[in-house]
Amino acid sequence: MKKYVVAVTGASGIIYARRLLEVLTPLAEVHIIISDMAKKIADYEEVDLSGFDGIYVAEKDMFADIASGSFRYDAMVIIPCSMKTLAAINSGFSDNLITRAADVCLKEGRKCILMPREMPLSGIHLRNMAELDGAGATIMVISPGFYLKPKTIDDLIDMVVARVLDHLGVKHSISERWSGN
Template structure:
């Protein structure tokens, strides 16, 4: 079976995390199923000054319509290696935590939880209020990995991309991918 990954980009700030993650994911996966929230394209344009089309030029990436529940990631019978939501808005996390599958992203995440597949949420927003904390607790209890976009500094980053890549490296590691973006601590 080919290596497949489901990726969602929501409208939370942090488009650079999505961009850098997609650059790595196409190196490690045969097929990527990409979905975007209503605001994701606008955030990509605002923060990176790039149109969505710039991310779809790789033939490994299939863009899924956000309301189409007849796409592979909406079904438990579609086998894949997991799902990453980067960045993950608090609204998306809240809907997933409470079983509200109102678009393909939340449906695909729900499928991951019910099928016991890897689901990684990369929230970027802060601070978190009590509702956010409870939603994250519910998600973790349901089997999701909560991987906040909190960059590390121990490798002496020189650029913003270096900082972002510390988070991308941790996402890859949590997917079981050997990565070379950021070395191990004290190596």
């Protein structure tokens, strides 16, 4: 069974994390880290991140399995990824389990997907993203497309989550694929 780490940080767009967890937890072992700020944002945005069949791990639990490079997992997704978290990962500042797990993921050569939702982006944000891309991270700015002619907000969310699943190699049918017609 595939193993993934999904971390949720304090940026708007918690609904994307919820949808990813809805789809991914029935298919794989998922270690879930929700930052304290993400919990506050989830409350504000009225998004429930509880009840998934995953392994919930505290943000401050630096003794968790996923803090070690010897613990094998396939990939990590930080959705949404705050600019604070992105900057910490880029500088190697592992002050919590999210940044430590991302650091481990990158040093072990595993897929690490960072999904910022911020806009506009400053030069600092762009430099951090470019440097992380160079270090092996995949940067997927949360930016739904309109070429599939979405009818609902859920369609837009599914389009973004479908791209994440594609990058994880997870088969799905939650969103249409571009056919050129």
